[in-house]
Amino acid sequence: MPSDVGLTGSSRVTVFALFGVVFGYATHHLDQRRIGDVAIVGPLTPGVEWPRLWQMARNCGRPTASETELAQWVLTQATRAFVCGSDRIAQFHEQGWKLEPGGKRVRFDLTYANRDQLWTGNLTVEGLTPDQVAERPTLYNASPRTSSKGSSSAGAQPSQPC
Numbered sequence: 563m564p565s566d567v568g569l570t571g572s573s574r575v576t577v578f579a580l581f582g583v584v585f586g587y588a589t590h591h592l593d594q595r596r597i598g599d600v601a602i603v604g605p606l607t608p609g610v611e612w613p614r615l616w617q618m619a620r621n622c623g624r625p626t627a628s629e630t631e632l633a634q635w636v637l638t639q640a641t642r643a644f645v646c647g648s649d650r651i652a653q654f655h656e657q658g659w660k661l662e663p664g665g666k667r668v669r670f671d672l673t674y675a676n677r678d679q680l681w682t683g684n685l686t687v688e689g690l691t692p693d694q695v696a697e698r699p700t701l702y703n704a705s706p707r708t709s710s711k712g713s714s715s716a717g718a719q720p721s722q723p724c
Contacts, residue, residue: 568663568683569602575659575687577652578643581618582700583607584651586685587640588659589677601677602661603640604685606695612665612683633668633680641675651694658688 569590576587584607590600604612619632627635642648665683 566663569661569681570659571602571661572656572658575652575654575657576640576644576650577606577687577690577694578640579649579651579698579700580639580643581703582698583610583614584695584698585615585640586659586687587644588657588685588687590681599678601637601640601675601680602659602682602685603636603680604661604665604683606685606687606690607697608695610697612685615682616666629668630670633670634674636682637675637677637680652690654687654689660686662686 571588571590573589573591578585578587583605586602586604586606588602590602592599603615605614615636616632619635620627623632623635643650644653661681662684665681667679667681669679670677
């Protein structure tokens with residue numbers, strides 16, 4: 563579901579790279595229990611917009627994946643960075659962040675990775691340096707899949723990890 567409402571908060575934040583793009587992963591609480599029932603994920607790299615995250619999910623998922631499955635893929639990548647430290651750039655126990663209006667929100671039928679919802683959009687996180695949010699070199703990208711028929715792979719760089 564699209565969202566025309568932005569959000570500002572302060573919570574745990576993980577900053578991580580995925581296919582060269584830097585993303586932020588924060589939690590948001592819908593009530594006073596502060597259980598972090600909403601995952602907030604968005605790009606931090608200048609010039610990268612939130613649909614790029616969904617393009618990555620679509621390109622790495624099944625061709626017939628539902629929005630919920632794509633949201634689970636997004637949350638899996640963010641959780642992987644938080645829990646395992648994979649491509650993690652920074653982690654804050656309490657940091658301010660802002661989710662711009664216009665992203666996408668998905669409610670899970672069942673709790674997934676301890677979250678009931680995923681909200682994505684363009685994100686900013688306080689206190690990050692330009693070096694921390696700059697695009698990273700990567701061997702892989704999440705470009706649309708292309709047919710390898712008739713093309714030579716000699717010396718070619720991998721185009722995706724999926």
